[in-house]
Amino acid sequence: MNIDKRIADDxxxxxxxxxxxxxCKQLAGVIEEIDQRDDIFHIPSNKxxxxxxxxxxxxxxxxxxxxxxxxTAIGVTINTLATLIQYYRLPLPMLISYxxxxxxxxxxxxxxxxxxxxxxxxxxxxxxxxxxxxxxEELDNILKYTFMCNKPVAILTxxxxxxxxxxx
Amino acid sequence: MIRxxxxxxxxxxxxxxxxxxxxxxxxxxxxxxxxxxxxxxxLGTMGLASSIGLGLALAQPKPVIVIDGDGSxxxxxxxxxxxxxxxxxxxILMIVDxxxxxxxxxxxxxxxxxxxxxxxxxxxxxxxxxxxQDKDTSPALxxxxxxxxxxxxxxxxxxxxxxxxxxxxxxVVIRDRFMKAVAG
Numbered sequence: 001m002n003i004d005k006r007i008a009d010d011x012x013x014x015x016x017x018x019x020x021x022x023x024c025k026q027l028a029g030v031i032e033e034i035d036q037r038d039d040i041f042h043i044p045s046n047k048x049x050x051x052x053x054x055x056x057x058x059x060x061x062x063x064x065x066x067x068x069x070x071x072t073a074i075g076v077t078i079n080t081l082a083t084l085i086q087y088y089r090l091p092l093p094m095l096i097s098y099x100x101x102x103x104x105x106x107x108x109x110x111x112x113x114x115x116x117x118x119x120x121x122x123x124x125x126x127x128x129x130x131x132x133x134x135x136x137e138e139l140d141n142i143l144k145y146t147f148m149c150n151k152p153v154a155i156l157t158x159x160x161x162x163x164x165x166x167x168x
Numbered sequence: 169m170i171r172x173x174x175x176x177x178x179x180x181x182x183x184x185x186x187x188x189x190x191x192x193x194x195x196x197x198x199x200x201x202x203x204x205x206x207x208x209x210x211l212g213t214m215g216l217a218s219s220i221g222l223g224l225a226l227a228q229p230k231p232v233i234v235i236d237g238d239g240s241x242x243x244x245x246x247x248x249x250x251x252x253x254x255x256x257x258x259x260i261l262m263i264v265d266x267x268x269x270x271x272x273x274x275x276x277x278x279x280x281x282x283x284x285x286x287x288x289x290x291x292x293x294x295x296x297x298x299x300x301q302d303k304d305t306s307p308a309l310x311x312x313x314x315x316x317x318x319x320x321x322x323x324x325x326x327x328x329x330x331x332x333x334x335x336x337x338x339x340v341v342i343r344d345r346f347m348k349a350v351a352g
Contacts, residue, residue: 018227041226043254046246053216054250057188057223060208060347065223083212084220088343 003162004029006136007095011066012039014143016093018058020044020051021068024097026162031068048073049080052092059090064147066093071100071116071156072109081123085152092152093143098129101158120154127154130161169302171264172197172330174323175235181309182207182233186350188221189235192271193329194264198235200332205349209335209342215244218261222251225259228350231313232258238265238279245288252293255318262309263320268327280327289320299324 007030011019020043021031035042041063045051048069055065073096085092099106100113120127126149128142129135139155146153171194175182179202188208189195195209210217218241221234241247241263251261267280279285286299296317300308302325312319335342 018223043226043250046250047244049213049216050219050244050246050250053213053219053244053247054223054226056216057220057225058227059223060220060343060350061224061227062351063227080213080216084210084216087212088339090343 001133003133003136004033007139008033008037008040010136010139010143012037014064014140014147016064016066016143017041018043018055018063018065019068020054020065022046022048022051022070022073024070024099026097026099026157026159027068027070027095030095034068047076049077052077052080052085055092056084056088056090064091066095068095070097072112074116074119075112078119078123081125081152086123089150090152091147091150093146094152094154096154096156098156098158101160102131103159103164116156125152125154127156130155130157133161133163135161170326170328170330171266171270172201172332174264174302174305174325175201178306178309181306181313185313186224186230186232187235188217188224188232190217190237190240193332194235194237194270196332196335197330199335200330205345208346209337211335211339211342215240215247218247218251219244221261222247222255222259224350225256226254229258230350231260233260233262233309236261236263237270238263238267238285239269239277241285242277242279242283248289248292248294251318251320252289252295255294257316257318259318260309260312261320263322264325265322266325266327270327270329274327274329286320286322289322294318294320296320298322302326
C-alpha cells in the first residue's frame with residue numbers, strides 16, 4: 001500500500017479540496033502527493049495558526065479544508081483552536097505527525113510528545129492515534145465524523161505508522 | 169483621521185462586499201457603523217484576518233476585503249509571503265496602519281518607528297501594493313476593486329478609537345449568516 005496516496009485519496013473522496021501544510025520529515029511523502037494532485041489545492045503555510053486561518057476562510061467559502069502539521073504545532077495553535085475553530089464551530093481535520101513517540105531518534109521531540117495528548121484532551125478535541133499502517137483504514141470514517149460534527153479532530157501519526165526512519 | 173472615521177467613509181463601498189474584519193475595536197466599530205451579513209467579525213485570534221480572507225478568496229470568486237491593522241499584520245508576518253505567492257485577483261488586504269495597538273491602549277507598534285509594511289509586502293512578493301493617506305482611502309479602495317489584481321492597501325492614519333459597544337452576537341450566528349451571504 002502506498003500510504004501517502006491512500007491518505008490523499010481518502011481526503012479527496014471526502015470532498016477535501018483545500019489543504020495547507022507545514023512540513024515534517026514524516027509527512028514529506030503525503031505533502032508531495034497532495035501537491036501533485038489536481039483535485040486538491042495545496043497552499044503551504046509559514047506557521048500553523050496562519051494555516052488554520054486559511055482553512056477557516058476556505059470553509060466559509062464553500063471548500064472542505066484540512067491541515068497537515070507536526071504535533072509541535074499544538075503548542076502554537078491552542079488559542080486559534082479555541083477562539084477560531086471551536087468558537088465559530090468550524091470543521092478541521094488535522095493530520096498530525098506525532099514526533100517524539102516510539103522509534104523517534106531526536107530526544108527533544110519527546111518534550112512536546114508528552115504534552116500532545118494531554119493538550120488535545122484539555123481542549124476536548126477528538127483524537128485518534130495511528131500506530132500501525134492498517135490504522136489508516138479509520139481515516140475515511142474520521143473525516144466523515146469531522147464534517148458531521150464541525151469540530152477540529154486530531155489524527156496523530158507516529159514514526160511506526162510511517163515505517164520508521166530508514167535505518168531503524 | 170482615525171480608523172472609525174475611515175470606516176464611516178468607506179462603509180458604502182464595503183456594504184456590497186465580503187469583508188473580514190480584524191479582532192477588537194475595528195470589528196466593534198464596523199459593527200456599530202454598518203452591520204451587514206457580509207461582514208465576518210473576528211472576536212478572537214489576533215493576526216489571522218488576512219489569512220481567513222485569503223482562504224475565502226481562494227475558495228470562491230467574489231471579491232474579499234480584509235480590514236486588518238498594523239499590529240495584527242506584525243503578529244502574523246508569515247501571512248505576507250503566503251499572500252505574495254498565492255493571492256487571487258479577488259483579494260484585497262487593507263491594512264489600517266495607525267502605528268499602534270489600538271485595542272489594547274494605543275501602545276506604539278514598530279510601524280510608528282522604522283518599519284515599512286508596504287515595503288515588506290513588496291519584498292514578500294505582493295505585486296500591487298498601494299500606500300495612501302487616510303483621506304484617500306475611498307478612491308484607493310474603489311481602484312483596488314476595479315483593478316482585477318490582488319491588492320495590499322496600506323492606509324496611514326492617526327492612532328485612536330471610537331467608543332463602540334462590544335459585539336454580543338454569537339460567533340456561530342456571525343459565521344452562519346456570513347456563509348449564507350457568501351453563498352447567496
